[in-house]
Amino acid sequence: MPEPTVCVAGGGPAGVMLGLLLARAGIRVTVLEKHADFLRDFRGDTVHPSTLEVLAELGLADRLEEIPHQRVERAGFEGAGRRVDILDLRRLRVRHPYIALVPQWDFLELLAAAASAYPEFELRREAEAYDLVVESGRVVGVRFRDRGGDPGDGHVLRAALTVAADGRHSTLRRAAGLTSRAFGAPIDVVWFRLPWAESDSAAQALTFRFGPGRAAVTIPRRTYWQIAYLIRKGGFEDLRGQGIDALRQGVAQTVPFLADRVGELRSFDDTSVLEVRMDRLRRWYRPGLLAIGDAAHAMSPVAGVGINLAVQDAVAAANLLVPSLREAQRSGVPVPDRALAAVQRRRQLPTAVTQAFQRAVQTFGLNRALRADPGASPAAPVPAWLAPVIRRPMSRFVGLGVRPEHVRTRPD
Ligand SMILES: Cc1cc2nc3c(=O)[nH]c(=O)nc-3n(C[C@H](O)[C@H](O)[C@H](O)COP(=O)(O)OP(=O)(O)OC[C@H]3O[C@@H](n4cnc5c(N)ncnc54)[C@H](O)[C@@H]3O)c2cc1C
Structure with missing residues (x-):
């Protein structure tokens, strides 16, 4: 050539x-x-x-x-026993009103x-x-x-x-x-997978889960859960120092329905860290x-x-x-x-x-959740009353972005 x-x-x-x-x-x-x-x-x-x-x-x-991929139409957060959707992509007027989870x-x-x-x-x-x-x-x-x-x-x-x-x-x-x-970014993310159980429902959607001092995002995949476990910036060495049990325990407390399988995390080799920048x-x-x-x-x-x-x-x-x-x-x-x-x-x-x-x-959301006193009752990142108000603009913002681009070039 x-x-x-x-x-x-x-x-x-x-x-x-x-x-x-x-x-x-x-x-x-x-x-x-x-x-x-x-x-x-x-x-x-x-x-x-x-x-x-x-x-x-x-x-x-x-x-x-x-x-093979999954579709996610809704996303939201769960904490203090409540689930609130802040994204509903089904409302978008596009050909594909969902997020495709494609490797x-x-x-x-x-x-x-x-x-x-x-x-x-x-x-x-x-x-x-x-x-x-x-x-x-x-x-x-x-x-x-x-x-x-x-x-x-x-x-x-x-x-x-x-x-x-x-x-x-x-x-x-x-x-x-x-x-x-x-x-600056106040957080880093530990990524890992946990097994899917037959009783799990993909309808649990993509969910940000928080508890005092802890937060995680659970992403349903067909055969496993992809977990993004949030830690304070630079906190991975501390976490590793505490041992894999500390991570298992943190995950079980943040995502109770996964407590029965956190043992599948055998060591920190099963995780990868995204240094957020x-x-x-x-x-x-x-x-x-x-x-x-x-x-x-x-x-x-x-x-x-x-x-x-x-x-x-x-x-x-x-x-x-x-x-x-x-x-x-x-x-x-x-x-x-x-x-x-x-x-x-x-x-x-x-x-x-x-x-x-x-x-x-x-x-205002993640850092606040991570810095909360573990004994305190968790504060939702978005007040429940606000969710319906922001759902439509948020869906557009996250789904399509600001000033979406379209292919204008033509095949030669
Ligand atoms: C752990 C993790 C999780 C993420 N989760 C998400 C998510 O869920 N959704 C999302 O939208 N984004 C996510 N991101 C961000 C997303 O991956 C990036 O924003 C996106 O991939 C950027 O695309 P890019 O093509 O600019 O760069 P990259 O995807 O980083 O691609 C750069 C490519 O260049 C290659 N390369 C690097 N240096 C050289 C070199 N010198 N010469 C030749 N090749 C080189 C690399 O191998 C790589 O293939 C995540 C990122 C990480 C690290």
Whole structure:
């Protein structure tokens, strides 16, 4: 394949979706993914109506249907013996008014398979970008190593545009000298699975459960429960020091119906920790380079919107950049900075509003629950009377986001 017009570093939701959209529009694109497959650590798998709409616009909704997944129509919280729904996605006027719980690797395989139908698309696995190639102040490609290689024998991939979609620990945004604004996060999350019992009901929906000093989110999967157990920032070593029994006990108290199976957590090896961080680049681009997805804005897991924002960034970037990229591909004209700036302008507001919401939930909801005296009676994160008032706007905000993107690019 000739030199790509676009090199995307990172085969996550942002990178693979962008690769698909560009290849579909006739732009030669190479996606570098450092892992051999998409079977990474648990990365969250809430595919919201906004993303389902994008899939439908791409004619991929049926293929998603073929992947075993669950649908979540409602979400809420439970504590002090009460359940209150704060999301009811059935009210949204969209084709898919629910959250699809799709394993992220299946979702990414679906996108990659669809992209591979276009000769302009190339996915290079086990290819890790470790630096930028810069000429006269302009990024003109990346240095990457293949499996087993070391930086000394790296390869160079040149492209008219390099996209940093390499996630929240982005190597390329650091190499580009892009600076970010970090927003503190008072929580970290311990993820693990517990078995499903026949008596369990998926109707228990996606639920935030809280008790004094404790909080957890329970996500019903067909054969198991995915649990996000919230701890205070930096508290994992403390928890580990207390031993696995302390975690089992905490889970049993927060989610009483799982008390009969917390013994399945044999050790902390059965858990993985998400160090919650939230930040946003001040500038998402420099000549020849654009950052999108978590590389531009690490999201908190609150409301499970990270995948969806990453996808929305990719759609906006394709919509706004394809004309310049066609020009670059045809006649070598550099992609103008103003086109890259337009992507930031388009996506900055939705990102900032979503992060402001996540910060508010973390500070006034989660942090308050975690800091409550274990002897006190638990305070609901949202007063019950307020839930019906906010249900509709919340459903829209979480399900569709601010300024939802639609696929405007056409197949070449
Ligand atoms: C434990 C956990 C749970 C989460 N839960 C949810 C959830 O329930 N719902 C939700 O919407 N979001 C969730 N998130 C957030 C969500 O996963 C991210 O917001 C989303 O995946 C961002 O997509 P992305 O493509 O920008 O980055 P990523 O998904 O991080 O993808 C980046 C990709 O780049 C690759 N890469 C990294 N560096 C390089 C390099 N130098 N060269 C080449 N490739 C590289 C990585 O291997 C990865 O495949 C969760 C995150 C974590 C960690």
